[in-house]
Amino acid sequence: MKITKRTRRDVVALAALCTIALAMSGCARGGAAEAEEGEVTASPGITDTTITFGTTSPLSGSAAGVGNCAADGAIAYFESRNADGGITFGDGKTRNVEFKAYDDGYDPQRALANFQQMVSDGVFGTALSLGTPTNRAFRDAAIAAEVPQVLVQTGDPLFSDRAESPWQLGLLPIYQQEGEAFGELLAATPGEHRVAILYQNDDFGLGYVEGFKLGIEGAENIEVVKEIGYEATATEVNAQITDLASTDADVFFNAMSSLAPLVIGSLQQAHTLGWSPSLFLPSTSSSPALLEPSGVADSFAGIYSTASSLSAASPAFQDSEEGQRFLDALHTYTAQTDVPGFPQCVWSWIGASILEEAFTKMTEPTRENFMEALRSVSGFSAPFLLDGGLIDATHEDRPAMSDVVVMEFNGAGFGPADSIS
Incomplete structure (x- = not known):
């Protein structure tokens, strides 16, 4: 069959x-x-x-x-x-x-x-x-x-x-879990941080932003300097990236879904502008299959995402x-x-x-x-x-996979991150 x-x-x-x-x-x-x-x-x-x-x-x-x-x-x-x-x-x-x-x-x-x-x-x-x-x-x-x-x-x-x-x-x-995990890691990273946010203007992008803000709540070393939305039907976001780059933020939270041309285009525009912040990408759009075609992974101070499972590319x-x-x-x-x-x-x-x-x-x-x-x-x-992860479908308000870890891109795949570069 x-x-x-x-x-x-x-x-x-x-x-x-x-x-x-x-x-x-x-x-x-x-x-x-x-x-x-x-x-x-x-x-x-x-x-x-x-x-x-x-x-x-x-x-x-x-x-x-x-x-x-x-x-x-x-x-x-x-x-x-x-x-x-x-x-x-x-x-x-x-x-x-x-x-x-x-x-x-x-x-x-x-x-x-x-x-x-x-x-x-x-x-x-x-x-x-x-x-x-x-x-x-x-x-x-x-x-x-x-x-x-x-x-x-x-x-x-x-x-x-x-x-x-x-x-x-x-x-x-859920989106809020991923966003919150990134926010918590950034809040625990020493130094002052200025964050620029690009978000997909729907429940996807707004959920990530909501979780991120929950994660940095009370953190005095973090300032969100600008937030700009875009529609999921957009074909490019160059103007939004240019606006965000003008803030000279050291952290770029790119709450974008997995539409490959848009993700690649956003990273290439940041590179063209010479903007080299630490980058956060949702798990759905952080694949090496998207990062490698962009040809600009080395342009960022660090690239971070979240994960609940191993990458097929990992040893x-x-x-x-x-x-x-x-x-x-x-x-x-x-x-x-x-x-x-x-x-x-x-x-x-x-x-x-x-x-x-x-x-x-x-x-x-x-x-x-x-x-x-x-x-x-x-x-x-x-x-x-990932180690220690288990499936639990009994929660009233959680999905089957609920464990989230922030990972850092190492050129070939992602490994655990202790702090933000």
């Missing part, structure tokens, strides 16, 4: 029929029904031998690099597990996992259409979809249809609020048995041919392992039971987490 990626072809036309399909399929309210008193039938997307999940990510367009990684890690994980004979669930049945990827081009409307198509295709749930606006686009629809939308690859805290999002769960640390990763399994599966079952430069491949593999852990706890073939099983995962040592 080959796990495939699906493009947008036919999605728009079929989306118009989704409401009818939902009603006819009986899956609009979680999909499980009592056939007879005391007997529960399976939700859509699960049989005695298979379970089907879908994911929507930008498989094309400017975010295709991270988008494909966000799908490929899980595709490789489950394809390799299927080749080994499948996964034994908590009900004693062994199932293969079908993991289908749909292309949204980082367009929220396409993501919504993809979700509608997934439901029409009969998926059990969605998992590991990339992006804040794209995941938000179908959040309400997933809640209304009682379809799991879990381990989403965004730091949006909305997806980890159990009361507000009973059918959702985030995978990655510890590549020398491990699980790391070799990851690379072999990725090269065998996806179009990835080298060591992936984007962390989303690793995050996706980690997320797939969490799904497997939940499957082993499922005692009924229903979406409700799956969510109970997933929400019970605690103290789970998923592959590639």
